[in-house]
Amino acid sequence: MKLALLGCGTVGSEVVRLMHDKADDLAARIGERMEIAGVAVRRPGRDRSHLPIDPNLFTTDALGLVKRPDVDIVVEVAGGIEPARTWITTALSEGKAVVTANKALLAADGASLNAAAVAGDADLYYEAAVAGAIPLLRPLRDSLHGDSIDRVLGIVNGTTNFICTQMTQTGASFGEALAEAGELGYAEADPSADIDGYDAAAKAAIIASLAFHTKVELSEVYREGITDVTAADVAAAAEQGCVVKPLCIATREPDGVSVRVHPAMIDKAHPLASVNGAYNAVFVEAEAAGSLMFYGAGAGGTATASAVLGDIVAVARHRRGGVTAFRPEAAWGDLPVKSIGEASTRYHVCMDVTDEPGVLSQVAAMFAHHDVSLATVRQAGRAASSAPADKQAAGAQLVVVTHAATDAQLSATVEDLSHSDLVREVTSVMRVEGK
Numbered sequence: 001m002k003l004a005l006l007g008c009g010t011v012g013s014e015v016v017r018l019m020h021d022k023a024d025d026l027a028a029r030i031g032e033r034m035e036i037a038g039v040a041v042r043r044p045g046r047d048r049s050h051l052p053i054d055p056n057l058f059t060t061d062a063l064g065l066v067k068r069p070d071v072d073i074v075v076e077v078a079g080g081i082e083p084a085r086t087w088i089t090t091a092l093s094e095g096k097a098v099v100t101a102n103k104a105l106l107a108a109d110g111a112s113l114n115a116a117a118v119a120g121d122a123d124l125y126y127e128a129a130v131a132g133a134i135p136l137l138r139p140l141r142d143s144l145h146g147d148s149i150d151r152v153l154g155i156v157n158g159t160t161n162f163i164c165t166q167m168t169q170t171g172a173s174f175g176e177a178l179a180e181a182g183e184l185g186y187a188e189a190d191p192s193a194d195i196d197g198y199d200a201a202a203k204a205a206i207i208a209s210l211a212f213h214t215k216v217e218l219s220e221v222y223r224e225g226i227t228d229v230t231a232a233d234v235a236a237a238a239e240q241g242c243v244v245k246p247l248c249i250a251t252r253e254p255d256g257v258s259v260r261v262h263p264a265m266i267d268k269a270h271p272l273a274s275v276n277g278a279y280n281a282v283f284v285e286a287e288a289a290g291s292l293m294f295y296g297a298g299a300g301g302t303a304t305a306s307a308v309l310g311d312i313v314a315v316a317r318h319r320r321g322g323v324t325a326f327r328p329e330a331a332w333g334d335l336p337v338k339s340i341g342e343a344s345t346r347y348h349v350c351m352d353v354t355d356e357p358g359v360l361s362q363v364a365a366m367f368a369h370h371d372v373s374l375a376t377v378r379q380a381g382r383a384a385s386s387a388p389a390d391k392q393a394a395g396a397q398l399v400v401v402t403h404a405a406t407d408a409q410l411s412a413t414v415e416d417l418s419h420s421d422l423v424r425e426v427t428s429v430m431r432v433e434g435k
């Protein structure tokens with residue numbers, strides 16, 4: 001059986017190495033030897049002598065490689081939308097199995113890829129695309145297919161979890177932690193994909209589509225990155241007995257589904273609070289199965305290559321048996337995706353206020369006006385002011401934690417607070433999740 005590898009970067013080079021090192025095991029599991037027919041790269045002359053592969057196999061003609069009649073399986077680990085979409089749809093429509101790690105493409109145009117797979121009666125597997133090495137998508141699309149999933153809550157981006165962990169544990173700056181994540185092979189080629197939440201949003205769209213058997217577009221996922229998370233937020237979380245984590249939350253509700261990714265505070269006692277570094281963890285809550293937790297390496301070349309190899313073995317076995325996987329996810333349901341305004345959670349709000357009698361009750365009244373009920377209110381100390389010492393009005397810092405309220409209620413409250421003469425500045429608003 002022959003395989004075309006498209007891309008030979010962090011993940012691709014580890015696929016090459018593992019396919020070489022594990023060749024005998026893979027042959028035993030598949031029932032025949034798997035050979036690499038060619039590797040598409042951008043720069044064929046680059047020194048890749050550390051890789052256990054014949055240098056004559058490198059080519060810049062990826063599409064030509066995909067179309068070669070002797071190629072059975074196409075493994076796409078180059079990333080990006082085009083030309084990856086053309087390579088994959090060409091392979092599928094010619095009946096070749098495809099294994100990809102490309103969540104950006106799956107989230108942007110999963111429907112086209114699925115349609116090509118159906119038309120070509122070919123397998124499309126992408127376990128590496130979400131939560132790296134962790135087996136999550138196959139459990140969602142196979143093992144849990146007899147159940148109904150109500151909620152998926154997790155950390156699905158290794159880079160931003162690594163950054164939050166470093167900021168919390170070592171006091172590293174955002175920039176230092178991001179640079180280290182890049183060196184360790186966790187970050188996307190364009191780090192904005194990680195820190196602005198696009199990567200997590202793509203994964204959330206894929207998870208929600210599979211979990212709820214409906215089509216969730218990338219544009220329907222509410223997305224906030226972690227670039228606004230400051231050392232002060234991390235410290236405020238610690239004072240609250242919490243840590244800041246980049247979360248993905250997808251829920252099925254009676255009137256639709258809700259899908260969001262954003263940083264949030266989570267109680268230190270919650271299992272997600274101790275998921276550190278580039279590790280990912282995902283809770284799946286199913287009607288009959290109850291709560292399931294998936295945990296492991298969410299990024300990194302070797303770990304991700306494990307998921308790619310698992311998919312290669314699966315599709316190779318299907319080809320030997322002359323079958324393809326049944327693809328129920330191709331039959332998209334039609335559940336509405338709810339707006340962020342309807343999403344309900346708790347909030348941690350910090351503000352600098354004037355230190356005078358009655359401030360507390362008036363601030364509380366602004367929350368009450370929008371039906372937001374308060375869990376705790378704390379005066380954290382005197383607020384810093386940039387005014388000269390002799391002109392400084394007395395100020396204080398208030399920290400409020402709310403009970404569950406909708407995003408719309410909270411936004412309206414913050415709007416009122418920021419226009420109030422008593423509130424100098426709303427310095428931070430962060431969701432509190434995990435209960």
Ligand SMILES: NC(=O)c1ccc[n+]([C@@H]2O[C@H](COP(=O)([O-])OP(=O)(O)OC[C@H]3O[C@@H](n4cnc5c(N)ncnc54)[C@H](O)[C@@H]3O)[C@@H](O)[C@H]2O)c1
Nearest residue numbers: 007008009010011040041042077078079101102299300304
């Ligand atoms: N690194 C991870 O931890 C990880 C984890 C899960 C999924 N992924 C996904 O795997 C894919 C690859 O990620 P990576 O980290 O290996 O990226 P990378 O940038 O290290 O490697 C991609 C390689 O593909 C090559 N490439 C890009 N366009 C090409 C083209 N048109 N023709 C030939 N070669 C081309 C690049 O030159 C590069 O060497 C991406 O879709 C990424 O989102 C990565």
Ligand SMILES: N[C@@H](CCO)C(=O)O
Nearest residue numbers: 157158159186188299
């Ligand atoms: N850049 C991604 C790679 C794994 O999908 C992450 O940090 O999670």
Ligand code: NA
Nearest residue numbers: 127130132134
């Ligand atoms: Na995975």
